[in-house]
Amino acid sequence: MKRLFLTLAVCTLSAAGALHAATDGEVAARRTALDIAGAFTNDGFKLRDGYWAGDFAPGKPKILQVNLYAGNQYYFTVGATPPAKKVLITVYDETGKPVPGEPFQDTSVAATGFSPDNSGIFFVKVEVVDGAAADFCLVYSYK
Amino acid sequence: MIWKFRPLAGSLAFVCLCASAAAEATPLTPEEMAGAARTDGLSIPMPGEFMASLNKLGKIDWSSKFRIPIGTSYTSRPQMALNLGGLIADGYIAIEAQDQQQVKNIGRDVLTLAKALGVSKDVLERSGSIANFAEKNQWDQLKEEMEATQNEVKQSMAEAKDQDLVTLVTVGGWLRGVEVISGQIGAHYTETGGKLLRQPGVAQFLNQHLDRLPDKTKDDASVKMVRKKMADIGTLIAFPIDKAPTVDEVKQLNKLVADTLKDISKKQK
Numbered sequence: 125m126k127r128l129f130l131t132l133a134v135c136t137l138s139a140a141g142a143l144h145a146a147t148d149g150e151v152a153a154r155r156t157a158l159d160i161a162g163a164f165t166n167d168g169f170k171l172r173d174g175y176w177a178g179d180f181a182p183g184k185p186k187i188l189q190v191n192l193y194a195g196n197q198y199y200f201t202v203g204a205t206p207p208a209k210k211v212l213i214t215v216y217d218e219t220g221k222p223v224p225g226e227p228f229q230d231t232s233v234a235a236t237g238f239s240p241d242n243s244g245i246f247f248v249k250v251e252v253v254d255g256a257a258a259d260f261c262l263v264y265s266y267k
Numbered sequence: 268m269i270w271k272f273r274p275l276a277g278s279l280a281f282v283c284l285c286a287s288a289a290a291e292a293t294p295l296t297p298e299e300m301a302g303a304a305r306t307d308g309l310s311i312p313m314p315g316e317f318m319a320s321l322n323k324l325g326k327i328d329w330s331s332k333f334r335i336p337i338g339t340s341y342t343s344r345p346q347m348a349l350n351l352g353g354l355i356a357d358g359y360i361a362i363e364a365q366d367q368q369q370v371k372n373i374g375r376d377v378l379t380l381a382k383a384l385g386v387s388k389d390v391l392e393r394s395g396s397i398a399n400f401a402e403k404n405q406w407d408q409l410k411e412e413m414e415a416t417q418n419e420v421k422q423s424m425a426e427a428k429d430q431d432l433v434t435l436v437t438v439g440g441w442l443r444g445v446e447v448i449s450g451q452i453g454a455h456y457t458e459t460g461g462k463l464l465r466q467p468g469v470a471q472f473l474n475q476h477l478d479r480l481p482d483k484t485k486d487d488a489s490v491k492m493v494r495k496k497m498a499d500i501g502t503l504i505a506f507p508i509d510k511a512p513t514v515d516e517v518k519q520l521n522k523l524v525a526d527t528l529k530d531i532s533k534k535q536k
Contacts, residue, residue: 170315173414174308187295187303191312191468193320194459218468218508220295242508243320245468247295247303264309266316 149205149259150177153232156203157261160233164199169265177261180204185251188262194243199265201235202250208232209255213262218245232258305472307421307437312469313414314359314444321448322363324460329364332447333357336372337532339379346489348424348432349531351380352439355417358397360447362409370401370409377416384432387423390416431484434476438493439531441473442524445500449521458511464520465508470501489531496527 146154154175161171180186192198202213213234215223223246225238232255240246250260304310321327334357341347354377361369374397381391397416400409417440421433445464452460477485477494484490503520506512512520 170319170410172309172313172316173411173418174313176304176306176309187299189300189303189305189310189468191310191466193312193316193463195320195323195463196316214292216292216295216300218300220297220300222292222294243463243465244508247300249292249295262309266319 146177147259149179150261153177153203153205153259154261154263156205156233157201157263158203160203160235161199161201161263161265164201164265167267169197169199169267171263171265175261175263177259179257179259180208180250180252181257182252182255185249186260187247187249190246190248190264192240192243192246194240196266197237197239199235199237200248200262201264202233202260202262204232204252204260205258206232207256208252208258208260210253211260212251212253214249214251216247216249218247220247305468307433307476308418310468310472311437311441312466313417314356314440315410315414317444317448317463318359318363320463321451321460324452324457324463325455327363327451329360330366330369332360332450333364333366333369336376338534339376339383341380341383341534343487343489344384344432345435345484345487346531347380347384348435349439349489349493351377351384351420352436352441353443353528353531354380354439355413355420355436356440356443356447358413359410359444362406362413365404365406367401367404371398374398374401381420384424384429385427386420387426390419390423431480434473434480435484435490435493438473438477438497441469442493442500442528442531445504446521446524446528449517449524453514453517453521456514456517461511461514461517464504464512464517465506467501467505470497470504473497474501492530493527496523496530499523500527 165171176188178186200213202211204211209231211232211234213236215225215236215238217223223238225236227236250262337350354373358373361373378391397412400412421436424432449464474497477497500523
């Protein structure tokens with residue numbers, strides 16, 4: 125099942141999340157993110173068929189607003205292209221306060237997992253903490 | 268938990284940041300929050316996410332959430348798009364109910380409306396696999412297929428410069444999801460369940476996109492009605508984070524959304 129999904133996700137580049145032509149860098153970053161996010165599906169997480177891609181640089185993080193539901197568990201994963209040597213992902217609640225999570229990081233990919241106590245707005249910040257400007261792709265999984 | 272995935276993640280060696288990164292992060296400024304990106308693809312939850320959270324409240328008889336089939340022969344494209352969104356949400360409900368026939372019926376109706384809206388042939392062919400998965404009772408795959416098809420329909424519309432239809436498909440689907448979930452919570456009320464209905468960001472996002480529709484689309488009778496109702500719906504689901512809506516408020520929301528969907532599905536004169 126995971127293979128089916130990953131094949132569809134990577135090959136079709138169909139998600140409405142981008143609704144624009146993906147660059148080669150965004151495709152590469154997406155593949156990096158899916159390599160990690162795909163592993164979560166083995167633990168019952170469903171990988172959402174959508175993504176957010178673009179470029180970021182040291183000192184110039186990118187932030188996305190999402191709407192999450194209490195009771196669900198979430199994993200956000202960001203992949204980046206090699207110029208980014210270390211990336212970080214942080215989730216904030218609707219007041220802008222960082223939300224404690226389970227963060228993991230390995231060179232150009234990072235993930236963080238958490239379960240919201242309340243339904244509503246959250247913000248996901250992705251940033252380059254070491255390296256140079258790069259393309260990134262954010263995906264998320266839930267169960 | 269990540270250690271369980273380590274072998275599965277190939278040779279990548281995760282480094283667990285034992286100290287929570289959240290403890291080190293500084294809060295976002297109001298400007299950063301206001302400037303955050305909002306996308307249809309990730310900022311709006313999929314019906315499956317909503318249903319996953321609802322399923323945690325207890326066993327739900329999803330087949331009781333089916334509605335009388337709506338028509339598929341509309342003359343107004345905006346109205347078609349609104350109903351297409353609702354039908355796709357019906358598809359998620361049929362999958363949760365694991366009802367083969369219902370999935371096939373809805374799949375057929377989705378196809379009819381999508382064709383009428385000029386969705387690309389590739390996507391239409393892809394949607395045929397929904398019936399095949401239903402035949403084989405492959406419900407997990409079907410959920411993924413439904414989500415992917417939904418996104419491809421929107422992608423196809425966006426490529427055809429029909430971005431306004433993308434918004435309307437999203438609105439229609441979201442309304443149908445809220446109708447079902449508020450109905451369930453209203454009938455089996457708990458404060459925890461009531462709090463699930465809190466979605467201020469979604470309503471704000473959708474209302475902003477409805478406001479940006481071209482004047483011609485905004486003049487459509489179904490869109491006019493939806494814009495008016497969405498303002499009220501937005502108010503009802505934007506309750507404070509620490510306060511659950513009362514059962515009466517949940518029922519009020521349910522009635523408002525149900526009436527909106529009925530109006531959307533009525534043929535325009």
